Amino acid sequence: MNYPILSLILKFLFLLCVHFTVPALAANSTSTHILLSCGTSGTFLDTINNLTWVGDIDTKYISKEASQNSTIPYQDPNVPAIPLSTARIFTTNYTYKIPLSPGRYFLRLYFYPTNYSNHHAADSFFTATAGPYTLLSNFSALITVNALNYAYLIREFSINVTSSTLDLTFAPSTEHSNAFAFINGIEIVSSPDDIFSVSTAYFGDGTNRIFSYDQGMAFQTMYRLNVGGQSLASSQDSGSLYRTWDDDSNYILGAAFGVTFQNDTNVTIEYPPTVPQYIAPVSIYETARSMGPNPQINMNYNLTWLLTIDAGFYYLLRFHFCEIQYPITKVNQRVFFIYINNQTAQTQFDVIVYSGGIGKPVFRDYVVLTVGSGQMDMWVALYPDLSTRTEYFDAILNGLEVFKMSMVENNLAGLNPVPTEQNTIDPTQGFVDKNKGSKGNNAAIIGGGVAGGVLLISIIACICLFIIYKQQKRKDRASEEGKISGDTTIWTPLSLYGVSNSQPSISSKTNTTPGTGTGTGSGTGSYNSTLPANLCRHFSFNEILAATNGFNESLVLGVGGFGKVYQGEIDNGSTKVAIKRGNPLSEQGVHEFQTEIELLSKLRHRHLVSLIGYCEEKNEMILVYDYMAHGTLREHLYRTKNPPLAWKQRLEICIGAARGLHYLHTGAKHTVIHRDVKTTNILLDEKWIAKVSDFGLSKTGPALDHSHVSTVVKGSFGYLDPEYYRRQQLTEKSDVYSFGVVLFEVLCARPVIINSLPKEQVSLAEWAQFCQRKGVLEEIIDPYLRDKIAPQCLKKYAETAEQCLADQGIDRPSIGDVLWNLEFALQLQLNAEESGSLMGGTTSGDDTPAVIYGKKEISDEPTSDSTTTTTTISMGGRSIVSTDSHGLTPSAVFSQLMNPKGR
Numbered sequence: 001m002n003y004p005i006l007s008l009i010l011k012f013l014f015l016l017c018v019h020f021t022v023p024a025l026a027a028n029s030t031s032t033h034i035l036l037s038c039g040t041s042g043t044f045l046d047t048i049n050n051l052t053w054v055g056d057i058d059t060k061y062i063s064k065e066a067s068q069n070s071t072i073p074y075q076d077p078n079v080p081a082i083p084l085s086t087a088r089i090f091t092t093n094y095t096y097k098i099p100l101s102p103g104r105y106f107l108r109l110y111f112y113p114t115n116y117s118n119h120h121a122a123d124s125f126f127t128a129t130a131g132p133y134t135l136l137s138n139f140s141a142l143i144t145v146n147a148l149n150y151a152y153l154i155r156e157f158s159i160n161v162t163s164s165t166l167d168l169t170f171a172p173s174t175e176h177s178n179a180f181a182f183i184n185g186i187e188i189v190s191s192p193d194d195i196f197s198v199s200t201a202y203f204g205d206g207t208n209r210i211f212s213y214d215q216g217m218a219f220q221t222m223y224r225l226n227v228g229g230q231s232l233a234s235s236q237d238s239g240s241l242y243r244t245w246d247d248d249s250n251y252i253l254g255a256a257f258g259v260t261f262q263n264d265t266n267v268t269i270e271y272p273p274t275v276p277q278y279i280a281p282v283s284i285y286e287t288a289r290s291m292g293p294n295p296q297i298n299m300n301y302n303l304t305w306l307l308t309i310d311a312g313f314y315y316l317l318r319f320h321f322c323e324i325q326y327p328i329t330k331v332n333q334r335v336f337f338i339y340i341n342n343q344t345a346q347t348q349f350d351v352i353v354y355s356g357g358i359g360k361p362v363f364r365d366y367v368v369l370t371v372g373s374g375q376m377d378m379w380v381a382l383y384p385d386l387s388t389r390t391e392y393f394d395a396i397l398n399g400l401e402v403f404k405m406s407m408v409e410n411n412l413a414g415l416n417p418v419p420t421e422q423n424t425i426d427p428t429q430g431f432v433d434k435n436k437g438s439k440g441n442n443a444a445i446i447g448g449g450v451a452g453g454v455l456l457i458s459i460i461a462c463i464c465l466f467i468i469y470k471q472q473k474r475k476d477r478a479s480e481e482g483k484i485s486g487d488t489t490i491w492t493p494l495s496l497y498g499v500s501n502s503q504p505s506i507s508s509k510t511n512t513t514p515g516t517g518t519g520t521g522s523g524t525g526s527y528n529s530t531l532p533a534n535l536c537r538h539f540s541f542n543e544i545l546a547a548t549n550g551f552n553e554s555l556v557l558g559v560g561g562f563g564k565v566y567q568g569e570i571d572n573g574s575t576k577v578a579i580k581r582g583n584p585l586s587e588q589g590v591h592e593f594q595t596e597i598e599l600l601s602k603l604r605h606r607h608l609v610s611l612i613g614y615c616e617e618k619n620e621m622i623l624v625y626d627y628m629a630h631g632t633l634r635e636h637l638y639r640t641k642n643p644p645l646a647w648k649q650r651l652e653i654c655i656g657a658a659r660g661l662h663y664l665h666t667g668a669k670h671t672v673i674h675r676d677v678k679t680t681n682i683l684l685d686e687k688w689i690a691k692v693s694d695f696g697l698s699k700t701g702p703a704l705d706h707s708h709v710s711t712v713v714k715g716s717f718g719y720l721d722p723e724y725y726r727r728q729q730l731t732e733k734s735d736v737y738s739f740g741v742v743l744f745e746v747l748c749a750r751p752v753i754i755n756s757l758p759k760e761q762v763s764l765a766e767w768a769q770f771c772q773r774k775g776v777l778e779e780i781i782d783p784y785l786r787d788k789i790a791p792q793c794l795k796k797y798a799e800t801a802e803q804c805l806a807d808q809g810i811d812r813p814s815i816g817d818v819l820w821n822l823e824f825a826l827q828l829q830l831n832a833e834e835s836g837s838l839m840g841g842t843t844s845g846d847d848t849p850a851v852i853y854g855k856k857e858i859s860d861e862p863t864s865d866s867t868t869t870t871t872t873i874s875m876g877g878r879s880i881v882s883t884d885s886h887g888l889t890p891s892a893v894f895s896q897l898m899n900p901k902g903r
Contacts (some may be wrong), residue, residue, distance in 0.1 A: 033187075218412055231244070611624070735815065
């Protein structure tokens, strides 16, 4: 037997199969699977996924003279050898021409950035196109793996091929010297043509508007997550699509992981006719993640995933659901909200309603637009619906896919990410991961001289960092103190309007008229904003004018410390909003404006007001929020034409506000201290659900090794924590104190400060505590509530409010404990109402309060008495005395007592 001749015959037959059977397979859109190992010849078995790769040299797709082959001199042991041990290098534009039948395909490109021959990895910048689609632009695989802390990359795209050939082009960048392109592996697998239109997609803004698919669109897979389960290899996928599914636990925000579980043994996954089996494998629906079995805990956090994406694109999010455990088998047992990127994508989602029963999968598509450029975080969150009489306050998810969409000019190319400080790029050696060691043949150099040099450099670096830290602290301190000034100031947001100053400034000399475009700014709307534009929607000033009918005074909802709030309509009148327009004469300015945007755009909770967007053109600072139909809580307590609220309703509002604060303190990525809790900052939507608002003064809480944040005192008089005022040390307990004042304000329905009353009654916080200690609190509560509060409920409620007002923060309960107590008080009230035990009431029963608030008519307006020379304010058992000619000068924080201006 002549073995060389036999070998030649077999090789000829193999090449014949490659050249002729692959196009033939392409005619069958359900079976095409091309696997090209670039820069080599022969066949290679991927034993992990049981797939056979073919060297691209053995095909007609590549010209041997057009590019270079390269073998990797050193390969990370964590990197699969196939197809990442060889590469094809391009120093000029080159196109793979791959015969395919028309249809939709998954295209996967494999990249392992390292040094190839005489080409350094840091020089690789290139563009990749597939037919009319731009997949990558000025792409650096090295920068990308460095930023993501990966060793290699797989980029997956879904493209629609309309001709008989797919042209896959790699073009080195013309903007970089010595630039080259490279590719390690190419995978093409046919997919169903309707994989992205098999179900109706909705815009993820809660409007239930239907999104119309364009069959010609391309998609890039950003994430494909098996929620609650393990990673799945491509061989475990369904429909011969060879997709990989990642474990979702790496993307859960914070410590609130919820719980994971599998299907009950007697629950079998059965695909309904509306869900093709290729949509996701059975394994995806056999596991899930939910919030957990404790409804009290579930009410106070969102189950949230944080996903980094490229800003400026439309995204399709595909949610996979399946109820897989008893006893959830009926409608209305588990109902929840779906939030995407600070938008309510879906209300009252019930898996059983949409799927048809337990064990039946269902998926739901939503399309969202992101704004800005560069990298941004996409937030996906679930929260139980508390407004319906559900059996379980919980949410569930089985799988999640996120796809970037080529909505504009067939483009899918984003910017290169910003590398992390943890990893570095050596321009001569390529990627160096400080966690894993060198990726190349670099030898470690260890010696006394090097160690001494490192020590010296470390000392110098520490000194520099300390100096920078101290300078920044002084700047922050000056910025804070500049906001508490006895003089009237006019803010001028210089940094927002193209002025060279890098820091926002406060000026007392600039005459700025809102909306005129005059003053310091250019007034053209052309500026380099310091705000992160990808956080939320940016409105033009013309859009704001149209929404408010030119700031028509008839649309004014109220006036706050920042400025007037208008009712408006956006999106052709389809959405009602509240538009807060900054007043240049306000004591609040750029800092509060930026804080509000940066905080609220990253927070999402049922009991927090949602920020829709902002406008910063023409010397304006404008914030756009969800419209709250019933206004502020204070509008329903006193000095109002609104009918009084029932006690049960007041309790539910307080509970909702406490849930919002609890989320800020414990459920967000970082602790957030609101710093201005009061009844005007608790808003009520059309369903009377309470939402905490106004985060302009909020602060990120202390680090784990600190108990407080040292900061200049800010807040509203009457609600201000006395310990915070005395020590200028802010903690979460400062919010608890303010909330305690709110609780008494809700109970007594009177202003927190009434200057016209005797001094012991001026402060509601002090007066209520005094009455509580004397056992006569019932005599100062809202007369409307007489005979309507269960005694045990009132006792629990009053004790909770009193505990919140403890002089020292360490003696106050956490907001979580406050929330529990209020919910217990509500249960006591409901039990009393159901049993009919409210007879006898909470007071003596006559029509006049037993305690009169002094001899003057109650008013929360400031008094003007030129003969008064001394004012005494008792705070937490201490007195702060001010005189006209001697003694202590009142702090600017407390000047609102004599000259209230809102916050």
